[in-house]
Amino acid sequence: MPSAQNGNGAGIPQGMTAAVLTVNDDMYPVVFPTHHTLLEVLREECKLTGTKHGCELGECGACAVLVDGEPVFSCLQITTDVIGKSIQTVEGMQNGNDLHPLQETFADLGAAQCGYCTPGILMVAEALLAKETEPDDEQITEALSGNICRCTGYNRIIEAVKWAAAKRRGDDWRPDEALFMGSEIPR
Amino acid sequence: MVKAFNVPQADETAEEDLKIIGKPFRRVDGRAKVTGQTRFADDVHFPRTAYVKLVRSTVPHARIRNIDFSGALAMHGVLGTLTGDELPEPFGIMPVSEDEHALAIDTVRFVGDPLAAIVAVSEDIAHAAALAVKVEYELLPTISNFDDALATPEPQIHDYADDGNIHKKVSLKFGDVEQGFDDADLILEDNFFYEGSNHLALEQHSCLALTEDDDRVTVYSSTQCPHYVHRALAKTLDIPGSRIRVIACSNGGAFGGKSDPFNHEIVVAKLALKLGRPVKITLTREEVFYCHRGRHPVQMHLKTGFRKDGTMTSQHLRTTLDGGAFGSYGVASTYYTGALQTTTYKLPNYWFEGARAFTNKPPCGPKRGHGTPQPRFGYEIQLDKAAHVLGIDPAELRLRNLVEPNTITSNWLRIGTIGLKECIDAVVKGSGWKKRYGKLPEGRGLGLACSAYMTGAGLPIYWNHMPQSGVQIQLDRSGNVAVFCGETEIGQGSDSVLAAVVAEVLGIDLKDIRLCVGDTDLTPVDLGSYSSRVTLMVGLAAKQAAERARDKIARAVGEHMELPQEALVFADGQVFPAHDPDKGIAFNEAVVIAESRFGTLGTTGSYIPPRAPGRFRGAGVGPSPTYSYSASVIEVEVDSGTGLYDVQKIWMAHDIGRAINPVLALGQIEGSIYMGLGEAVMEEQAFRRLPKRLSPALVHKMPSMLEYKSPGFHDMPEIVSYMIETNDERGPYGAKEAGQGPLLPIMPALANALFDAVGVRVDQVPIHPEMVLKALHEKQNGREARVGPHKFPDIDYGEPLIVRTPEQGGDGRATDDPKSKRKGLRSASGTMKERDDALKEKSSATLTTD
Amino acid sequence: MLRLPPIRLESPATVRDAAKLIAKGNARLVAGGTDLWPNMKRRHQKAETVISLMSIPGLAAIDSSDTDIRIGGTATLANIIRDDKVRERFPAFAKALASISSPPLRNMGTIGGNLCIDTRCTYYNQTEEWRRSIDYCLKEEGTICWVATKSPRCWAHTASDSAPILCALEAVVKLESAEGERELPLAEMYVDDGIDYLSKQPDEIVTEVKVPGTSDSSQCRSSFWKLRRRGSIDFSTMSVAAAVWIDDSEIVTRASMYLGAVGPAPMPVADIASVLVGNKITEDGIAEIAHAARKIARPMDNTDFSPSWRGKMTEQYAAAALREIAGLPQLRMQPRHMLKVV
Secondary structure, rough: OOOOEEEOOOOOOEEEEEEEEEEEEEEEEEEEEEEOOOHHHHHHOOOOOOOOOOOOOOOOOOOOOOOEEEEEEHOOOOOOHOOOOEEEEHOOOOOEOOOOOOHHHHHOOOOOOOOOOHHHHHHHHHHHHHHOOOOOOHHHHHHOOOOOOOOOOOOHHHHHHHHHHHHHOOOOOOOOHHHHHHHOOOO | EEEEEOOOOOOOOHHOOOOOOOOOOOOOHHHHHHHHOOOOHHHOOOOOOEEEEEEEEOOEEEEEEEEEEEHHOOOEEEEEEEHHOOOOOOOOHHHHOOOOOOOOOOOOOOOOOOEEEEEOOOOHHHHHHHHHHEEEEEEEEOOEEEEEEHHOOOOOOOOOOOOOOEEEEEEEEEOOOOHHHHHHOEEEEEEEEOOOOOOOOOOEEEEEEEOOOOOOEEEOOOOOHHHHHHHHHHHHHHHOHHEEEEEEEEOOOOOOOOOOOHHHHHHHHHHHHHHOOOOEEEEHHHHHHHHHEOOEEEEEEEEEEEEEOOOOOEEEEEEEEOOOOOOHHHHHHHHHHHHHHHOOOOOOOEEEOOOOOOOOOOOOOOOOOOOOOHHHHHHHHHHHHHHHHHHHOOHHHHHHEOOOOOOOOOOOOOOOOOHHHHHHHHHHOOHHHHOOOOOOOEEEEEEEEEEEEEEOOOOOOOOOOOEEEEEEEEOOOOOOEEEEOOOOOOOOOHHHHHHHHHHHHHHHOOEEEEEOOOEEOOOOOOOOOOOHHHHHHHHHHHHHHHHHHHHHHHHHHHHOOOHHHHEEEOOOOOOOOOOHHOOOOHHHHHHHHHHHHHHEEOOOOOOOOOOOOOOOOOOOOOOOOOEEEEEEEEEEEOOOOOOEEEEEEEEEEEEEOOOOOOHHHHHHHHOOOOOOHHHOOOOOOOOOEOOOOOOOOOOEEOOOOOOOOOOOOHHHHEEEEEEEEEEOOOOOHHHOOOOOOOOOHHHHHHHHHHHHHHOOOOOEOOOOHHHHHHHHHHHHOOOOEEOOOOOOOOOOOOOOOEEOOOOOOOOOOOOOOOHHOOOOOOOOOOOOHHHHHHHHHHEOOOOOOO | OEEEEEEEOEOOOOHHHHHHHHHHOEEEEOOOOOOOOHHHHHHOOOOEEEEEOOOOOOOOEEOOOOOOOEEEEEHHHHHHHHOOHHHOHHHHHHHHHHOOOOHHHHHHOHHHHOOOOOEEOOOOOOOHHHHHHHHOOOOOEEOOOOOOOOOOOOOOHHHOOOOHHHOOOOOOOEEEEEOOOEEEHHHHHOOOOOOEOOOOOOOOEEEEEEEEOOOOOOOEEEEEEEEEOOOOOOOOOEHHHHHHHHOOOOOOEEEEEEEEEOOOOEOOOOOOHHEEEEOOOOOOHHHHHHHHHHHHHHHHOOOOHHHHHHHHHHHHHHHHHHHHHHHOOOOOOOOOOOOOOO
């Protein structure tokens, strides 16, 4: 592992770790207090502030990132355990300047309101779509069940994930018109 | 499809001509929000930032004897400390209750009350140092709740309270309440309880302050109301407001929880000025529960008189609010527990009494629906009870009582359009109510409830004659349009409303608009993202500014084309003659012509709500340019063996006036349903009072995301949302609010559905399954099949203020109140220009506030 | 933000090295960290040195090739649930694991960690500042158990969802230390005390859990019912795990039931064996066992929901768990927000 801890390397003081993290395929040389979780290192050392925090105790999901493709809570992820692993954050989702299908559908369907839970939810959804090309409501609900959103009421997020999955498949399915214009008023 | 009802067309622009308004478009900040680029306050980084940790009281009520910083100061990396004596000036959102200090001076009033600050080179060190601070206290009695406060007038938590530890008492009597009860065929009296709850915005409050090289202080904060923070900073730091800049970052959810100026904002600004380096604080989740300002726990006693046909003759509502340790918005909250009772159904006579107590808990304040969900809960359940006694269908009972549009209520609120009938019709039809209500198998049931909410508070927090919303537009010869406004994006889509209105008027693409918002240095004042005011007030100010810009361009282009300016159309990025669209020029060319003609182009727009008809003390709370309406039906399944219940489906119809962006409007409706369901089913800001013989402790029971329960992905039922468009001429393009109103019917609709399912009443929220089981047990044993409060405290609310209703020929004044003579000036219709005209004509109107 | 205190972090490459390090004292073991890190952030568990087991190769292995299933101590909950054999042979075990918190947390949390999870209490799982305001509690630094102020003992409740079902399935754990290794029936690892809730020594490492397969002709049927507020994230406020071995003629040959979250340790419902063994499962038998379960449960006011209702629900869910095993129709509702079915 390319890391130095507790004064092990030149000039690294006690309690600090020096390492190179691989985030979104970019290399980040960082020196950080050993007790700082991946959340803190991403936000404060890498300056990747797209990853959010709402509790720092694994109870809200805002800080979810992918480590080797699997969603984890970065607030409970001790950083030294992910040195040498592939870390993905919301900042790495786009393809060039083009939005990822999930980003497109979240923006267009109002699945992001305040947008604070959004990065964590996008990362977990991304991991789901990597495994399931056509996830159903129940799979999406379960996959995202560690993420709290206080704005949307969730249903729109589930539809946005399904819409993104369809886009990825090249399917022209889209959410019901009621999600764009309201339900048809019964006569 | 959305269908417009009840139309006199509000706007001169025919609906089919609108290019952006009413269409689902991607929110203008959508891309930033899905890429992680939206900069929330905690995402703001500057070199050399120092970090603050607040030292908070660990006792509920005490005098501070001594604070020992020696352990903290001995730590390497600690840069300094701050105590309340350096910030002696009090503050508070309401001018009548400026009872907060950034750091407690002498007295701490709840567990979590900040009394000192530590600033250090890292948050780690600041936290460790804060833990090392030793505080000596002289304990004072712990006041746990409203009843405790009533029984314990001394010592006072604040000495300015109306009576002992009762902060505020209100008694307002409209009409002949006693005669109304005499005329009634049926009088129902019920006690209800509504537990407090927290907003639980996912983003924890964060604030960073720095002094810039010109010796001014800039404050980045997660606030809904940068203008009020600006004022509080000027007051507490004792420096001119012109030397303070407040930048409201996008809020990661707010729901009312970020609408007070906060102690931590003042502390970091003060420390930045002391240290000359950036200073930051980000609260932990627990500390957010201590900031609170959430839903007040409210006890209610509701007495209503009905005739046999279901119409109402009179109502007497008494409320108590457990306010916590500070005033916050509490005076307004107190009035709000009574103000909007009259807005849905005709109440010819109405008596409201409310009282708010100070207690040793985090201060309550405004949460989505501010003070109105609690009485609405009781009211809508009582209507359900009345319907059963009278043998009238609950939907029909409501329809028989509907307030008429364009009328003034008995408590002097001017009502605009009302789509409540259409809302009720929609959910009744959608849910199959007529075939299913009262007829589902045992264990399954439907419940109906309705509500109304303000589209912006009629009055500002502090008394003034200035606009409540201002917009400034700057046109660049490139075709770029920069829009400046003090509004704050809290997730509700205010940026998108602002941009959409300007783009619609100028006929340009949303991408050609650049917004600069929520910055007290650069943007005209908007009072903030609270009271559902932004769409209407910012929308109208933006519309005025954009129309002025359009008119200026049209005049120049008209001269250029030798056409009357009225002949020109702005659409699709072009300016063209209506009769000859091919002769158009591009918008940027039109700007060049106008700039050549008039010089640098800029316009402003402003909005002030119309004068309210009520002129009695307390009439300032409740008026709004117009009101939104909602109706909901909830379907529930109950297991009578355990009390477990499952909310299966929710139908919601909301009179939104007009949806500026239907996708975002639906998001507000669904989000309101979600939050209402949370309060109905599980959310509670609960406290533990340890046994008195062993401890004075009064602590938040569960200040965490885990133990403060809020619904997750698995916990949401299917939702059907109908948008009813009444096209209210008082709103921009006919728009009313959507962000708060649809929360209100959820709690009573659930309680009513449980009654339909298993025949028991739960007259309190949250409705825990064990309450349902207990009520079922009562029923089986032949007792009243009900769980809820049996008593209401014995309170002397004082002499009521008597106000004759419009029906009685009243003039909006109290019959005998010396304080109602204060005069103000306000136009009747809203724009500043008209107000100026009104002033010129000296048609002065009286307006009173507290 | 809430952060960890400074720590020295060790990542030994072998169990032997880990055992040596932990034997030095003033250290704690960590695997997934989903219990220890929150507890250390709140400062109610403390350690100068934390020894991570996550770098030990092979310790996360799941061997389901034999009759018995052997699971390494650091196998993540998610990987165990994903194992086809586990799901096929011990569905209630998979269901219990799948009910733990949420998927990202299950990608981190391990079986060893969940079995050793600290007991919980709403007077204890709070920050340092909060606990100061109640003058701490018996479990940590204080003198009074605020749940039962006259009690000489701590009433923090067991919070593991894997423990009740694995106890019912008669699982065995392997414990390794610098002194050597030993095997212990899992049920014997728990002690009915909120503070000293494990008989495992602090320097012993749970390196393996063995879930024994059925060697005789009996078929093992198991079930797990969990009561909580929401469909995810929440800990159990009460759970029932049952395992019943039944022969070809539907006669019960062995039976076991454990209750979670209603006492400091998983609580055995011993009556299940005396009522069922040698008999078929009957409505009367179910009622008798459910009644016994309610008497054994000691729900306290230290988690969500009221103790009295959790007591009533113990009876309901014990019956429901047995009805599931017997293939009888359910009488009680499982709202989506109470129990997620895998």
